Amino acid sequence: MSRLRSPAKLAAELGIALAVLERACGVDEAGRGPLAGPVVVAAVVLDPARPIAGLDDSKKLEPAEREALAPLIRFAARGWSVIVVPAAEVDSLNVLGATLAGMARAVAALSEAPPLALIDGDRPPRLSVPLRTVVRGDAKVPAIAAASVLAKVARDALMVELDAVHPGYGFAKHKGYPTPDHLAALKRLGPCIEHRRSFAPVRAVLEGAA
Numbered sequence: 001m002s003r004l005r006s007p008a009k010l011a012a013e014l015g016i017a018l019a020v021l022e023r024a025c026g027v028d029e030a031g032r033g034p035l036a037g038p039v040v041v042a043a044v045v046l047d048p049a050r051p052i053a054g055l056d057d058s059k060k061l062e063p064a065e066r067e068a069l070a071p072l073i074r075f076a077a078r079g080w081s082v083i084v085v086p087a088a089e090v091d092s093l094n095v096l097g098a099t100l101a102g103m104a105r106a107v108a109a110l111s112e113a114p115p116l117a118l119i120d121g122d123r124p125p126r127l128s129v130p131l132r133t134v135v136r137g138d139a140k141v142p143a144i145a146a147a148s149v150l151a152k153v154a155r156d157a158l159m160v161e162l163d164a165v166h167p168g169y170g171f172a173k174h175k176g177y178p179t180p181d182h183l184a185a186l187k188r189l190g191p192c193i194e195h196r197r198s199f200a201p202v203r204a205v206l207e208g209a210a
Helices: 007-022 063-076 087-093 095-108 142-165 180-189 200-209
Strands: 025-030 039-045 079-085 117-120 131-134
Touching: 025 095, 025 142, 039 095, 039 142, 063 142, 079 095, 079 142, 087 095, 117 142, 180 200
Parallel strands: 025 117, 117 131
Antiparallel strands: 025 039, 039 079
């Protein structure tokens, strides 16, 4: 029979758990679905003394809202990192493997190792710190929401830069996702170096050209 813990011990354990959660990092990615460009992963440790109003899943926010939140997150957070996993590595590892590798690098890049990492989704990366996966965590956990905003804003900015380097595909508009305009440009121009050759629409164009 297990012994009942005293109220004082339970309170102490709860305090420890809350302290760990307050210093936990949230981890999320942007760019798993596109045909081109990198996967970008962010890790964020929020500061409870500096709450950030308006945090939410980046997909629910307008671009202007994300752009306004990103510098607030970088200023108010205890720590943050953004990692870029290039298209070639997505092809090499597959998109899930590249995402998990990016998550591990993002946590490792924090200036101080967190006591816990809260990972969006249900697939855990290999980390040197304890972790918990949270399905739809970007809508439930503020630190994960903050990470989703940093990852999305960083990736969108990179795709605008890539649009200037590889004109004609419309990267600045669709950010590499398989829109009708992107698919038409892909067939017309063929893939550029930023296209993920392991993704079916890109592979089909390459096989057709061969």
